[in-house]
Amino acid sequence: MAEPALLSLPVPAPDRLDAALARMAGRLAAALDVVGDEPGARFLRGLPGAAAPAAPDGGCLDLPAGSAQPVDRLVAGLGLGTAECDLLLLALVAHAHEGVAAVLRGLHPRGVPWPTIGLAGTLADVAALPGRGRAELRAALARLLDTGAVVADGADVPYPERSLRSAPALFEALAGLPGWPDGLCPDPRPDPSAAPGSWLARPAVAGARTAVERATPVTVLLPGDRPGRLAGRLAALVRAAGRTPVVLQVTAWDGASVSAALLLAQARDVVPVLWGEAGPPPLRLAVPDLPLPLLLASPDPDVRTWPRPVLALPADPHPAADRCAALAAALPELGRPPRPVGPATLEPDEVETAAADVRLRAALVPEEVGWDAVSARVDARAADAVPPGAVLVHPEADWDDLVLPGEQTAQLREAVDRMRGQARVLDEWGLLRGRRGRRGLRMLFTGPPGTGKSLAAEVLAGALARDLLVVDLSRLVSKWIGETEKNLAAVFDAAERGGAALLFDEADALFGKRTEVGDARDRYANLETAYLLTRLERFDGVAVLATNLRQNLDPAFARRIDFVVPFDPPDEAARLALWRHHLPAPAPLAADVDLAVLAAFYELPGALIRNAAVAAAFLAAAEPSPARRTIGMAQLAHAIRREHLKAGLPYPGAPPGIAADPPTGRGAP
Template sequence: METDLLLLAGLPEEHEGLADTFRSMNPRSEPTPTIGLAALLTGDRAGLRRLLAQGPAVRHGMLRLTDGPTFHERGLIVADRLWDALAGHDAWPEHLSRVDVGAVPPGLDGWLALPQVRHAVRALGSADARTLLVAAADETIALSRCAALAHAAGRPVVGVRAAADDRAAITALVAHAAARDAVPLLVVETAGGTGTTGGEAAGGGPARLDLTGVPGPVLVWAPSMALRPAGQRPLLGVPSGPVPVEDRRTAWRAALPGPPGQDAALTARHPLDPALTAAVGEDVRSLSRLSGTGAGPREATETIRCRAGAELPDGVRLSSPAAGWDRLVLPGEPAAQLRDAVARLEHSALVLDEWGLRERARAGHGVRLLLTGAPGTGKSLAAEVIATAAGTDLMAVDVSQVVSKWLGETEKNLAAIFDAAERVQAVLLLDEADALFAARTAISGAHDRWANLETAYLLQRMDRFDGMAVLTSNLRANIDPAFLRRMDFVVEFPLPDEARRRELWRLHLPARPIADDSALDLLASVYPVPGAWIRNAAVAAAFLAAQDGATIRPAHLIKALAREYAKAGRPFPGVPAGIAGDREEQS
């Protein structure tokens, strides 16, 4: 009977003559059939009343009743644009925000074979009411998983973006999905672009999602997964990973066909999710059509860098350094540790995947370094050298802009930074990271409790980070011991000894404009300063010499170095006896 009622309610949409006929029979002159007419046609008034009170078509929003003075004078209408959808047109109510789910990307065969995913596919093929909650941090990845699940179940998928508590939008979504025999997907809308879910509970708690009474399976994804499912409806979690290395290679082969081995190299350089790899491939092919050039690994790297740069929060700078190992002046052991860290990144696919240490030793792909030492000893420069040696970018984070006074904002900032660094496979530099990785304190108030939660979040995110992270600190004792245990390398940067200070002076000063090269040996002997001071003094002395219209003399170097002592608030040792001729100029 419900099918007959839907057909009756939709007849006015088929021809204006039918609309006029129903208007003439409607006591309120509306172009809709009335419940009274439906009762005459069916001959079952009691059954009709029951269906219109609690039948699926009315409960799920497919059939609506207009207002009227009496029950039988009320009109029957089909939900907004549903009649067009039933006729095979891609028609949707204007108030719904459609989500383009997209095609299934190559490289998800291994994921589809996971037990939890196979359960989800079976759930989509069933008529049982069930909520399938997709766990993914990125919307592109989440939508790709929904497309793959529906495709494996032999059904299309249609999506809408709406707040968790927008029952009208959810009802319309389910009705239109049913008209298309499609799986409905609810993408929970964010409030104000902050990453919190729409319909968020007062006080910042999780949004309440109650799909009680909604028929069949419904896919759900929320940006922060801050949802609190309510009611008695069954819930099934769907993971977004893991994705095997071979599947990532398959994704790169499909995105950028090339010579043998290119897919393996791209996977090692950019171990992206297949959904993101497919998007990069589209970008590269689009650029190739515009420029008429090839579509290869270099273009892929540029595209990934462009996408990541557009999503970076404030306080993060993405650069392509060109600092070689010759710029670092370090003792043997610290220098060896830095080279070993780069080698670990280069050989991770061999050791972890081919040799099986990822499973046996539960080893992660990421490499984590802590560089400690006095200011100016070359820690930040070392991060540039590492990025250059690894053939990747450097993502430098201004920790002061990342740490927020607002509860929860620091974690959101960090999540965006870690995600972007993983996509680009940039070396992530958290300079002067003491503010983020400081030792946890005893809880004496809400601020301490939240600070400890931030530290706990960082511990977990560092464990999961699939790239190279470089932390710097001027004092190792400031760092939480739990972070130290998670570091693959802890490298101490000492103050340079006399021999290395001599090397630093010559590194920063080319021979041509120096009047007396032997003075550099004396400067290295007399002034025990860090490398950053030497670099600053060398640059300042060159400008002083240019201002005087002369070559760089010892007087210029000592004057510049004296200013470095003054900046640091330390007493200047004076002019060495070997440069006595310059004493008057210094005074």
């Protein structure tokens, strides 16, 4: 007795592609009767389903019933008629059974397992293909070949002997199997689930999302220097539109590869996202009207897929709020980041891979994992966002860390307000319309070493929620002609692309005065300065030039600078504030410490005060007796003396009543 539960199970419908291929094998038997191959005909007729009646339209493929299968989506997308469908099935029939491939190999003049155009003609002659004979067959075949779904091999042989075979990997796509043609490599990076919110809200991006939702035949282009990462952003856009993306790296651009990607994506009901390290040449698509968008990430903004139109999207850096939201969504167990983590070029797939790294470490290594660990993994994953010749700094200093006179602090805050008010002044009010670099902020910090120029640049970047790219002159300047300008261009481009602030420390080494040309070196030095003048003027980001020698800068930079902030040596009151800042409340100060005396006696800049405070603290911490582990005037005076010697400054001696060296012990030198 049968089990009732088993009787209630639904019977799966037979795969329509398999059924259609079996019918085509049965029709091939009719052709074998004509050529006298009785064993082959008998074998083909014996295949399961070969004797099934024709579909209602006379073809081998039944009309769609139930949910769409891959073959249904391909036929509908290409708009194939009955004759084209049967020719497609003829090109695919060798994949139906190894015996079918053997029969076709025996029929082919060159012994390959594919049908020929002549065999298709024989099928038409015996009415095994829909239509009125070979003339209609040739017209249907021409239409099918134009789509690229079927190719005819053998241009050097007579037309009837040319092979008919399906496009590479098309059978796999129609049969629900994995596989892509050569030249299309599935990207192993994670498929992002969410795109940055503010980027999705951009008008062009919203239009691209609508095109994906409506399956519009358009090419969506996202140009940028990191196409592999930008492809992840496009994949997230596809998901936001309710579709499934497939990200493929193109190793060799050509129209055939891109057309194949479209065909296979149509069959699999996915949206292709293609990217390559080089930009594609003009692409002639075999199926420009296929109702499926094509998304490309390319370093070249000039992409042509005529007659399919191109919609170019902005590759804007992600604002701090979007980065924080993406990281909070990827690592909800950590809450919301206290500050933006990673560069502004951080893409969705980089967020997800960094989150996976951190989550794995937390599971395997018994230690607390926080946002510092996330920041480290993000930097490792996004290392290609930092160009050679620069160092990425995540700002941690804030306004409380700056000890500056009111005028200098006011200028820095005014610069921050200038960047925050661009939407109103430049967009709503229309100032500087049409001028390149109008969204840039260029500042010059001048003053002796150690007075806080680099710290102020970090505070400025942090207040604008930007990372800081510090230019490393030792890696940037090259003796080879043109290399310095190339390295500079990469740094400027990376800062614009990633929304980072640029800091040129010791800027006079790069932005020096132009001189009269005495030899080739003078000429090329002048060319470098001229390039910097031009690039700085059209820079649409935050650039800070810091120098100890303002007089050495080329005068032409003056009109290109928006703010000049002098950093003078601190006065006595500022020095006292600096000592208090660098010796905070938790530090164990001895009863004899008088910071006011130190501020009055030693005219040191902030950097040397910081160094002396830290050195004195380490001297105290090294004392063998816990009772003596306090920072006293002796340790401070000793550390101050060392800072004078390091900086080449005359040492005025210790304050009255204070020994020049710390007490003896393990901490003594």
